[in-house]
Amino acid sequence: MKKWLKATALSLAAAVLAAAPPATEAGAFEPPVAAVKIGLYYGSSALPSANLQNATGYGSGYDFGYFDESRNFVPIGAYTDAVKISVMRDRNMRFDGSGYVEGTSGDVVVGCFHIQGDRQYDTYGAAREAADRTNSSFVKYLSGSFYVCTGNYLTASAAEEARVAQGLGGSITSGTVYTVTVAETGTNRIIFEFDCGTGRWLGVMPRQSGGTKPQTWFRGYRYHGGFQYARRDGGDITVVNIVDIDDYTRGVIPNEMSNAWPLEALKAQALCARTYAMSKLGTHSAHGFDLCTTEHCQVYHGQNSANEITEAAVDQTLGQYITYEGELCETYFSSSDGGATEDVENVWNSKLPYLRGVTDPYEADIAGRLSNYSWTVTYTPEQITQRMRNRGNNCGQIVGMAVTRYTDMGNAYEVTMLDDGGRTWKLTKGDSIRSGLGAKSIRLTIGDAAPPGGPSGGGQSGGVYVDGSGQTLDSAMAPYYAIGGDGQVDAMPEEGALYAMTGDGEVAQVGAAPQTDAAPAAPAVSANVARGSGLVNGYFTIRGTGTGHNIGMSQWGAYSMAKNHNMTYDQIIHFYFTGVTIG
Ligand SMILES: [Zn+2]
Secondary structure (H helix, E strand, O other), X not given: OHHHHHHHHHHHHHHHHHHOOOOOOOOOOOOOOOEEEEEEEOHHHOEOEEEEEEEOOEOOOEEEEEEOOOOOEEEEEEEEOOOEEEEEEOOOEEXXXXXXXXXOOOOOEEOOEEEEOOOOEOOHHHHHHHHOOOOOEEEEEEOOEEEEEEEEEOOHHHHHHHHHHOOOOOEEEOOOOOOEEEEEOOOOOEEEEEEEOEOEOEEEEEOOOOOOOXXXXXXXXXXXXXXXXXXXXXOOEEEEEEEEXXXXXXXXXXXXXXXXXXXXXXXXXXHHHHHHHHHOOOOOHHHOOOEOOOOOOOOOOOOOOOOHHHHHHHHOXXXXXXXXXXXXXXXXXXXXOOOEOOOHHHXXXXXXXXXXXXXXXXXXXXXOOOOOOEEEEEEOHHHHHHHHHHOOOOOOOEEEEEEEEEOOOOOEEEEEEEEOOOOEEEEEOHHHHHHHHOOOOOOEEEOOOOOOOXXXXXXXXXXXXXXXXXXXXXXXXXXXXXXXXOOOEEEOXXXXXXXXXXXXXXXXXXXXXXXXXXXXXXXXXOOOOOOOOOEEOOEEEEEEEOEOOOOOEEHHHHHHHHHHHOOOHHHHHHHHOOOOEEO
16 A cells, blocks of 8 residues: 555656746745845935836836735725826925925925814725815825825914814824825826834735736835835834835846846846845844845845846746755855855855855856956055954054965865964954955965976966966967867867866866865965065965855856857856755
8 A cells, every 4th residue: 555655756846847937946935924024225324215116117106005014015005096196205305407406495295284073983995985075185094094184384383273274073183104195207296105113014916907017116226026115213114115025036137147147147147036034034134124135135226227138037937946855945145256266264264065166167268358367466565454453453664464274176275374473363254365366266276386286387277377488378268279180270279178188287177177286174285474575576376266255156157158158057056056946
């Protein structure tokens, strides 16, 4: 019985696997939430008012409500057909031509004093019906109930005068520090007001028109999803875009890569972006959202730069995540690794099993196209001394500098400086080395010191190429030509076909993984520092390749794998993230 069940289960699993898209692996990951909260304006950039405009053909009007704990929009029945609306602080505000700012002068002024009726309504519809009977009346949502308010006045006494003149009941209100007012942009016509203290914030969701998913303009960018407006500290408005994770991904990949890049590279980026965001929920919880729109988290600017290729990259990886033993991965990526990525604990502090260093042969064949792939930084002894002192080191004049420990991947792990008092000062691990030296990556050497692995350049993928005049060439061979045995001149082949002989007669494949017999455990001691170490013609000279933190995926490596090697996004992901599952 059991055997039969097992066999059936297996054949069922086989059938499911056969039907599934080829790149998807078993056991799809279920994200804890469907949407992410992206902070557009917050903290010192919070706004006195924020305009919204339906993108033509992508929505018409808005529903009002709030977002619940699960990031779902909860409509409260309130809506408008207006296409251009502004959400502002409930203060005396004037329209300055583009938005509302505090003030009472000008042609368009929205006063914050209103006549509020005593009657409490259970539904928006009932309140709206009553409001529609009077000119300049609108509905206010106050802590779960609806009220009818009339007029907008600059002072309480002006509002009271109007109340008496119109024979209205009720009382004069000017809202609290948490009240937000919604008006038709450019007018003093109030559409709606919302105040639930700090318990709920106004949520605005564009209404769909036709069959297209709504998109909404806000400050020059076109967004999917809805918006939340929070006067968190009773002041200006924190604007948050609450958006489906896949639609968020659409707004990241053309900004973190180029929308002209190969599809498979963009798909790899889509998986990294989606997974990274989901693994970093609540990064900005102090401001009430998950992620910001800058490189601090991931660059996100809505749909502006999306095109058919970036949309396909998201659609073809819809709902897929990168996991390790069922947990979301921290899918770091950077521009280029210079030849090898690094074990994360050799750069930052925590060790993660899937962030292992890998030798990267793929960047080499596009490196010649990148103007800053190989870089040199130089300092006079005075400059580097000042730099170290600015970092809080009470050092004497620096007289020597060396990479004293390299990792097994051949990246710098520890840089030691010697001062004229004989004391040593260390920069340890990636971020410290990069910021301390002003280096673009940790794939570097200092002075004339050879990289680890001896003169064949074992630690530096691709080695160092020298032309007939002894000039060092960039690691890419693409722009160079060779004459074959048959006399034919050809462009230098890509890695895998070219061999070179070192001075000691050892033959090695160009661009192949470094030959290193360093112990696999702790980074190997590479050199000692002495007076004069690191100096070339009187300058401390740091040479390196690549740009970024050397953790996870190289974007240029992914580009090369997709463009030049016909590799698919799952191959790219599995290359840069050790032992992960895609699903
Ligand atoms: Zn951030």
